[in-house]
Amino acid sequence: MFPFAINPEKAVEELTRFNKKLAAGLKTFTEVGQIESGISAKEAVYREDKVTLYHYTPKVENPHRVPILVVYALVNRPYMADLQEDRSMIKGLLDEGMDVYLVDWGYPDASDRYLTMDDYINVYLKHCVDYIREKHDIYRVNLLGICQGGTFSLCFTALHPDRVRNLVPMVTPVDFHTPDNLLSQWVRNVDVDLLVDTLGNIPGDLLNVTFLSMNPYRLTGQKYLDMVDLLDDKVKLKNFLRMEKWIFDSPDQAGETFRQFAKDFFQKNGLIKGSVKIGERRVDLSNITMPVLNVFATKDHLVPPNASKALKQYVGSSDYHEFAFNGGHIGIYVSGRSQAEVPPTIANWLKERG
Amino acid sequence: MDNNPFTGDWMAGWQNLQRKMWEDWSEVTQSSWSNSWQQDNPMNFFKDGMSGWQKMFAMPQATPEVMAMRHAMGSMEEFMRMGREVFKMFQNMSEGANLTQDWTAQLDKSIQQAKAMFSQGQDSFQGAMGQWGKLDGMNAMMGNPMMNNPMKAWSDFLNTNPIFANDTMRGMLAGGQASEEAMMRFLSVPGVGFNRERQEKMQEGMRLILEYRKTFEEFQKLMNETSKKALDKLHKKLLEMGAEGKPLQSMRDLYVLWVDCNEEANAATVTTKEYNEINSRMMNALMRVRRNMAENMDSAMGSMNLPTRRELDSAHRQIASLRRRLSALEDALQELKGKDSSAEIHALRDDMEKLGVRRLRDELADLKRQLEESSSAPTLSVVESVGTEATPEKSAIKKTVRIGNAKPAMVAAPANKGE
Numbered sequence: 001m002f003p004f005a006i007n008p009e010k011a012v013e014e015l016t017r018f019n020k021k022l023a024a025g026l027k028t029f030t031e032v033g034q035i036e037s038g039i040s041a042k043e044a045v046y047r048e049d050k051v052t053l054y055h056y057t058p059k060v061e062n063p064h065r066v067p068i069l070v071v072y073a074l075v076n077r078p079y080m081a082d083l084q085e086d087r088s089m090i091k092g093l094l095d096e097g098m099d100v101y102l103v104d105w106g107y108p109d110a111s112d113r114y115l116t117m118d119d120y121i122n123v124y125l126k127h128c129v130d131y132i133r134e135k136h137d138i139y140r141v142n143l144l145g146i147c148q149g150g151t152f153s154l155c156f157t158a159l160h161p162d163r164v165r166n167l168v169p170m171v172t173p174v175d176f177h178t179p180d181n182l183l184s185q186w187v188r189n190v191d192v193d194l195l196v197d198t199l200g201n202i203p204g205d206l207l208n209v210t211f212l213s214m215n216p217y218r219l220t221g222q223k224y225l226d227m228v229d230l231l232d233d234k235v236k237l238k239n240f241l242r243m244e245k246w247i248f249d250s251p252d253q254a255g256e257t258f259r260q261f262a263k264d265f266f267q268k269n270g271l272i273k274g275s276v277k278i279g280e281r282r283v284d285l286s287n288i289t290m291p292v293l294n295v296f297a298t299k300d301h302l303v304p305p306n307a308s309k310a311l312k313q314y315v316g317s318s319d320y321h322e323f324a325f326n327g328g329h330i331g332i333y334v335s336g337r338s339q340a341e342v343p344p345t346i347a348n349w350l351k352e353r354g
Numbered sequence: 355m356d357n358n359p360f361t362g363d364w365m366a367g368w369q370n371l372q373r374k375m376w377e378d379w380s381e382v383t384q385s386s387w388s389n390s391w392q393q394d395n396p397m398n399f400f401k402d403g404m405s406g407w408q409k410m411f412a413m414p415q416a417t418p419e420v421m422a423m424r425h426a427m428g429s430m431e432e433f434m435r436m437g438r439e440v441f442k443m444f445q446n447m448s449e450g451a452n453l454t455q456d457w458t459a460q461l462d463k464s465i466q467q468a469k470a471m472f473s474q475g476q477d478s479f480q481g482a483m484g485q486w487g488k489l490d491g492m493n494a495m496m497g498n499p500m501m502n503n504p505m506k507a508w509s510d511f512l513n514t515n516p517i518f519a520n521d522t523m524r525g526m527l528a529g530g531q532a533s534e535e536a537m538m539r540f541l542s543v544p545g546v547g548f549n550r551e552r553q554e555k556m557q558e559g560m561r562l563i564l565e566y567r568k569t570f571e572e573f574q575k576l577m578n579e580t581s582k583k584a585l586d587k588l589h590k591k592l593l594e595m596g597a598e599g600k601p602l603q604s605m606r607d608l609y610v611l612w613v614d615c616n617e618e619a620n621a622a623t624v625t626t627k628e629y630n631e632i633n634s635r636m637m638n639a640l641m642r643v644r645r646n647m648a649e650n651m652d653s654a655m656g657s658m659n660l661p662t663r664r665e666l667d668s669a670h671r672q673i674a675s676l677r678r679r680l681s682a683l684e685d686a687l688q689e690l691k692g693k694d695s696s697a698e699i700h701a702l703r704d705d706m707e708k709l710g711v712r713r714l715r716d717e718l719a720d721l722k723r724q725l726e727e728s729s730s731a732p733t734l735s736v737v738e739s740v741g742t743e744a745t746p747e748k749s750a751i752k753k754t755v756r757i758g759n760a761k762p763a764m765v766a767a768p769a770n771k772g773e
Binding site: 002007018111123 | 359361362363364366367368370371374375378379381417418419421422423425426427428429430432433434437440441444457461592593595596597599601602603604605606608609610613616617620624625630631633634635637638641642644645648666667670671673674675677678681700701703704707708
């Protein structure tokens with residue numbers, strides 16, 4: 001049997017209908033208005049250079065007494081965690097009675113080229129943690145690190161275990177050499193020194209192209225054809241555009257930080273080998289003795305589950321738990337199901353541990 | 355409706371589609387496309403319509419909605435282009451003999467033609483940049499950049515990002531065989547005289563460009579092989595659909611199937627050592643070109659007493675160093691002020707909070723109040739006992755309240771909600 005059941009009339013009708021939808025959609029585009037993101041009320045409470053510490057307004061009168069500090073990655077922007085009213089991990093945590101802070105690394109420019117991981121972890125992050133400790137008159141805070149921010153959180157906790165009460169790494173790479181880690185394979189033979197020495201800061205566009213290359217046909221072609229189906233629904237279109245904004249809102253990476261992260265973590269897999277040094281001190285994951293809730297996504301194509309689950313073997317904590325979310329690297333923050341599963345799981349786990 | 359592809363006139367259908375598209379876009383854009391050239395090439399709407407739309411609604415250049423619409427227009431253009439080629443293919447097939455029996459041979463022929471396009475002149479830089487979109491028939495459907503393959507994404511990136519390319523570099527890279535031979539001749543001339551060093555630097559730059567060009571062509575060759583594998587997958591799936599009697603029902607289905615085949619082939623390629631090695635070599639070669647150009651530019655700037663990248667880097671390095679020293683001094687100052695010396699107190703307070711001492715105090719006050727209130731009643735006495743476990747939530751503190759001669763009653767303390 002011929003594998004096409006399409007006659008000329010049917011094909012013309014289909015393409016005409018599709019074309020009409022796209023043409024009509026032009027008007028919808030002009031009507032969606034400002035694409036806002038980051039919906040929860042927050043206040044900038046501490047600033048240092050381009051780094052800002054935000055405090056979200058609690059939703060309950062007496063929030064949990066130990067605040068959570070959310071540490072986002074340097075890649076993309078942190079409003080992914082607070083994207084829209086019905087897609088916000090931050091809102092979910094606030095609804096659960098948690099007191100939430102977030103560190104926003106800002107947009108590095110050429111003057112930040114020489115910022116190192118030491119600066120990010122032992123200066124900026126440490127100062128944010130100390131601000132919270134002082135403000136709340138507590139000795140230790142809860143840390144929740146996202147992706148690369150999770151790796152930063154692991155380093156910080158290993159170096160300053162006396163400042164962290166509970167640790168929640170989310171979709172965090174730990175073992176960078178699992179066979180299914182495509183990003184790691186791609187960067188393995190790149191001359192990182194040459195790259196940084198040539199470009200200075202690493203352009204966000206370069207990272208975007210790299211991520212898109214993992215599913216180039218779907219992400220640069222089919223996705224936008226599928227978008228035409230949303231054009232008669234302003235709300236859905238706006239949600240699509242909000243995600244687009246986030247995907248391409250890519251800060252450049254401070255050159256020296258990228259150099260160390262790419263070489264020591266991606267190329268040498270130093271975090272689990274214990275060979276990473278931040279400043280003058282070696283990062284030893286066995287120093288992480290406080291409770292750990294390791295959250296990962298089972299369909300994560302950027303940070304494969306095994307890259308995260310490796311943490312169990314290396315931390316010194318006897319109170320180690322895992323939460324496997326059935327979804328992807330982004331879906332864990334923005335899918336409908338994640339709203340019902342992820343924040344309550346994290347909040348309850350923290351509440352049980354005081 | 356009869357869905358047999360060979361019972362209608364595909365060319366008449368295509369003309370009909372063009373007319374309808376023309377009407378739709380003319381209506382949307384308020385007849386701003388009233389020239390015959392546009393009418394004959396309705397697919398140009400997707401390119402040209404974008405700028406008209408932006409002007410009409412005064413849309414800025416780089417908002418998410420403009421970027422997304424631009425992508426949508428691009429995808430639609432390629433979807434329509436695929437449609438045109440399918441129309442053309444079916445028209446050709448319906449003019450052939452014994453269609454119902456020969457379709458596998460026809461399909462095989464089309465796939466082989468498409469694969470051939472990836473083998474002819476496509477491994478050169480010019481081929482990579484120039485041949486897309488010049489293909490025809492079934493070949494165009496399979497080989498044009500309708501799905502924006504990694505090669506196109508990469509070349510778009512190079513072409514639009516000033517960090518990676520500029521007009522000079524593009525010109526040198528796209529120079530063709532003649533320019534490559536000219537470059538080789540130039541490179542073979544030894545540097546002599548007053549400008550010897552400058553000449554050597556230029557020669558080095560050209561050598562690096564040729565090296566990059568070579569790696570780019572290797573990369574292109576690999577991706578062409580990947581495209582051929584995608585075609586094989588498509589071929590196989592279409593044959594399976596025919597054998598199972600489950601034909602594609604729409605143009606969109608064909609598009610999705612084609613995307614799936616490309617993604618599968620791409621996924622298989624990008625996980626190989628060969629891809630990693632070639633991709634890295636191409637990246638490293640590009641960086642060497644870029645660095646050489648920056649160094650030459652720096653020399654030129656320096657000779658005009660203008661700020662150079664080297665000087666800026668030096669200043670930025672000093673700023674970073676000063677920031678660190680300042681931060682360390684501030685931390686030391688804080689320590690001297692005694693902030694950190696209170697760490698132990700903080701820790702003790704923290705532990706006390708955990709033990710629920712505040713709640714115990716409240717309870718004690720409560721009991722005292724009860725005692726005071728009951729002091730006027732001669733038969734009432736209160737005895738209290740407190741659990742010894744550290745965590746109040748786990749061991750509810752129990753109070754024994756004795757009234758007169760009655761037996762003791764056990765009352766659970768309220769849960770501590772503050773923890």
